[in-house]
Amino acid sequence: MQADRYESVADPSQRSRLLELPNEILQYIATILPDDKDLLNLGRVCKEANARILAPNAHTWRSRFGQKYDIPKGRSCEELFVEYQIRTIVLNQDIDFKNRENRLQQTMWLEVIQNMLSEALLLPLRVGEESKTLGQLKETMLRSRKFLNRPRTSHPCELYYAVQLCLTPLALDPDISKGCYRQDYDIDKVYSYTKDPNGPLIEGNNLDLGMLLDFRGFWQRHLLNSTEGTFYDTFLRLAESLRPQFRKTDNSNPMSLSSSWLGYYSCVHPLPLTLDDLRRRQSCADLDSHWDQIEMMSLEVVAQSSEPFWPEMCNRIIPRSESPTIRMETVYFNGYQRTYGGSCNASNPMFGFIEPIKISYGGFSGWTRICFVLCEQVHETGQVITEAPGWVHGYEAVIIPGGRIMMGRWLDMKDLSGRGPLYSGIFRSQTRRPMNPAFH
Template identity: 25%
Template structure:
C-alpha cells in the first residue's frame, strides 16, 4: 500500500475524535502533525472535521487570536491561515533574501512576519510564554523568535546599494529593514545568536554620518523613518552589548537584572500617541572631531579602526526618568524649538469624502510633552522634549518621533548660556526602545556647521527605578 494513503484499519481506527485531537495537539512540529494526519482515515477525518475545531485549538496554542467564534466560518479561516503561515515561515527559513525584500517569495514571507508583529498580544493572554529570564512573550513573538533562530540568512541579510541580479530594484526594500528591526528586538530575549545583523563597520559609518546626508526621517515632509539608518543604529549598540570580544558594554549589560535589559514590545502595538514607561536606561557614543572627519571622508571603507568613546570602558549606562504630560500649561523655549523642530507635523492627514464635502478638518494628534532627569558621569542633567506619533511605516503602526534637549540648568531663563545637547530619534512600536542621534546644540541653527558634531544614542525601558534620586 502507498505509505501516503491512509488506511481504514489500524491502531487509531477505534479511538474517539477527542482522543485523537489530544494526541495531535501534543505534537511539537507541523511536520509531525502532517505525518499523524496521514496515518489513517480516522486521524485524517478527525483533524479535518467539518467544524475545523481542531484547527481553532491549534491556532490558539501557537498564535495570538481574538477568540471571536461568532464570525461565519471562523474555524475554517483559522485553518487556512494556520496552514498559510506554516507554509511561508518554513519557506522563509531557506530564503537567502538575495533580492533584498523584492522577490515574490520574500514579500510573502515578510507579509506573514508583519502579520505576526501586528497581531501579537491580541485577544486572550492567558497562554503567555516567557524567555530564559522569565520576561513575558506572546505566542506570536515566540513564533518570530523561532523563525529568527532557524532562518539561514534573514537575521544577517547583507544589504547593498542595489541588487546585483535585479537591476530594476532601487536598493533594499525598506519593509525588509523595518521587519528586521522589529524582529531583532527579540534577539535580546535569547543568549544566542552573537553575530551582527549588519557589518559593524557599515553600521559605525552610518551612525556617525552627517545628519543632512543621513537623516533619521526622510520623504515628503520628513514623515518616513529611515529604516536602514535605524537598523544600523540598533546593530551598532547591540554589537557593543552582546559581543564579549569587543570589551565595551558586555560586562555591564550582563550585570543588569533581566528586567533592566533591552526587551521587545509587551503589548499589542497600536497607532497614535502613547505614554510609555517612566524608567529608562541608555547610553551614547562619540568620536573625536578629527576621527569624525576621517570617518566621513572614508566612503568606500578602509582598514582604519575607530574606537567608540563613552562606551569603550563599559561603565557608562545611564539612568533616566521621563514624565509624559498631555494636559496643562507647558513651557517650551523658542531656542529649543528652533534647534529641534519638535512640533513640526509628523503625520500626513488625508480627508475622507465626507470631510471634503464639509468645512471640518481633522485635527492632528496632539504631541506629548516629555520632561525628565538623568545622570551622566555623576552630573545630573535635565531632558525636555516632545513625543509625536508617526503614520504606520510599511504596514506596521506604533512608530513615534522623539525629541529631547539635554540641559544642565533646570530652568529655561538662560538656556542659550547652558550646555545644550539635542537628541532626535524614533521610538520603535511598543515603546520599549528609542534609537537616534545626538548633536551639540549651542551653535545657532543658521551656522553651516550646526549639528555636524554628533553621534548615536539608544534608550530602553526598564522595570526598576533609577539608582539616583530625581530632584523635584
C-alpha cells in the same frame, strides 16, 4: 501539510473502532500528538477519520494553532487552518536575502513574519504572561540567523526594513543574534557626517526606515561584537530583565510614554577630518580620548502633559512638526537623567515631546517620534534650564512599534560638531517622582 490528502492504512471493508469515539475525544487525541506528521498519520486511518480530524473547519486546527501561537479574536477554525499550514511550510524554508533570486519566496517569508510580529506586539497579555507567537519568532530567528546577523540587503523594501526594525530586541539578544559587520550600516548617516545636522531627522510622517536600520546596525555591531572594545562588556553584564524587550505588557497607547529608560549614546571627539577616519574609529567608547569609562544613561519621565513646552532655541535645531493634525496629538513630558548606577542626587533636568507618525510603515502602527533635551544641572536654582551655563544636549529618535525601543541621534545644542547615535530601551517600571520646578 494537506488535510485532503488521504492514503488508507486500514482494511477498507472494516470501520476502525477509533471512529466510535466521540468527536471531542478524537480531536483531543489529535491535539496532543507531538508532531504534525503524527497528526497526518492519524488522519490516514480512513476517509472518515480524515474528515473528522483534518477538515478545514475542525476544532483540531484551533487547538493546534493555540499550542504554538497567540490566537487573534474572531478567527475561525478554517482561517487558523490556512494560517497554520502557511506558517508550517514557509517558516521551514531556508531563506537568504543575499540571494537576488527567489524574490517571491522572500516576500512570502516577510509577510508571515509580519503577521506573527503583529500578533506578538498587539494581542493582549496578562501580567507575567509571555507571547507564544514571540516564542515561535525566536525559534525562527535561531534557524534564520543570516536575516538578523547581516541586516543589509541588495534589494531592500519597506516591508523588509520594517520587519528588521521591529525585530530589534532579537537582533540585540546575544543568545539569538551576533554583531553584524561594519559594512552592514552607513556610518556617515549614523553620525550625520556629511549632512548639516540642523533640522529634523524625522519630518512629519516621513520616516526613513533605511536610516533607522543604519542606527540599528551600529548598535548591533558595537553592543554585540567583543572585538570593538566599546559598549560590549557593559551590555553583556546587564541582567536579562534589563535587556531590550518587545512590548509594553499593558498594550497601552503609544502616545503614553513609559517612565523608565536605559541606554547609550556614542560620540567621536574630535570629529574626524575624513569619512575614512570615522569608519576606522567609530566611537570614543574605545577609551582612547575624553572617555575614561563606559557609562549607561538612565532616563526617568516624571510627568506628561498636553501643555506645550519646547523653547525656541530648541525648535531652531530640532523643530516640532508643522502639521496641525500632529500638533494636536503631541504630548509633552519632563523628567531627569543620570548615570545608571550613579548617585540619585547627580541628575540632570530633561524635557521633551512625542509626536505620532501616522503612517503604518510595513503594516505596523505605533511608530512615534520622540525629541528631548538634557541640561547639565550645575546648581539647584529655579532658572530656565536652557539658559544654564553647562552643556545642553538634544535628542531626536523614533520609538519603534511595541513602545520599548528608541533609536536616533543626539546633538550638542551649543556646538553641533558634537553628535552621534542614540539607543535606549525601557528597563523597568518606576513610581513617578514629584515634578522638579526647574523644568518650567
